[in-house]
Structures are given as structure tokens and as C-alpha cells.
Amino acid sequence: MTPLGAKLRRLRAERGIALKDMAKALNVSSAYLSALEHGHRGKPTWFLVQRIIAYFNVIWDEAEEIQRLAEISDPKISIDTAGMAPEATELTNVLAREIGRLEVADLKALRDDVVRRAVRDKG
Incomplete structure (x- = not known):
């Protein structure tokens, strides 16, 4: 969903x-x-x-x-990491492989951490 x-x-x-x-x-x-x-x-x-x-x-x-x-509701999102740091490609691949195994609380924590870090880096 x-x-x-x-x-x-x-x-x-x-x-x-x-x-x-x-x-x-x-x-x-x-x-x-x-x-x-x-x-x-x-x-x-x-x-x-x-x-x-x-x-x-x-x-x-x-x-x-x-x-x-x-x-933010596209269920078939793809991420192009070309030109980004190798860690970006690694992160997207690990997430794609493991996202189905994560608990809802873990998903929320990861989402919140990414948003917090992205906002912090802009400021």
C-alpha cells in the first residue's frame, strides 16, 4: 500500500x-x-x-x-545513481534487496533519518 x-x-x-x-x-x-x-x-x-x-x-x-x-506514492520508483558516490549505489542496492524484511518502525526510522540528514545538509 x-x-x-x-x-x-x-x-x-x-x-x-x-x-x-x-x-x-x-x-x-x-x-x-x-x-x-x-x-x-x-x-x-x-x-x-x-x-x-x-x-x-x-x-x-x-x-x-x-x-x-x-x-511520494509511486510504488515502482527507480533511482539512478550514475555520477554519485559509490556509497549511493551501494545504499540503493542494499535497500532494494532488504526493504521487504524491515519492520514498519525500522522503515520510519530510516525515512526520518534520511530526511533529517538531507535537511541538515541543505542548511
């Missing part, structure tokens, strides 16, 4: 909305919406994200969160 998929599923559950009803309202198939929630489809188009925001009638912070989650 992608971050966007988890958010959509949570919003639907909170509002008691069936997947088929949401799919019909968004003019997409139930199969597509299910695949999007489960991470079997790439990130949706900007237009579909805007329709999702309107469908749930969210504004401000929640709308921005949906847009942000859509941007």
Missing part, C-alpha cells in the same frame, strides 16, 4: 464510503481505485488528485497532505 492509498482508505472508512461508490463519483473503475489504494498503480494524475480532494471536500492542510502523499 502507498501513503496515498492508506490515506484514501482511511478517509473512505471514516466516512463510510464504499470503494465502488467513490470510483463511480470519480469516473474511474473500482479495479483502478482498488489498485491505487493497494499500491499496484503508479501515482495518479494531478487532475485525479484534485477530483479526490473535491470528492472528500477537504481544504487547506488536508488537501495539501493528499497532494504531498500523491507525489
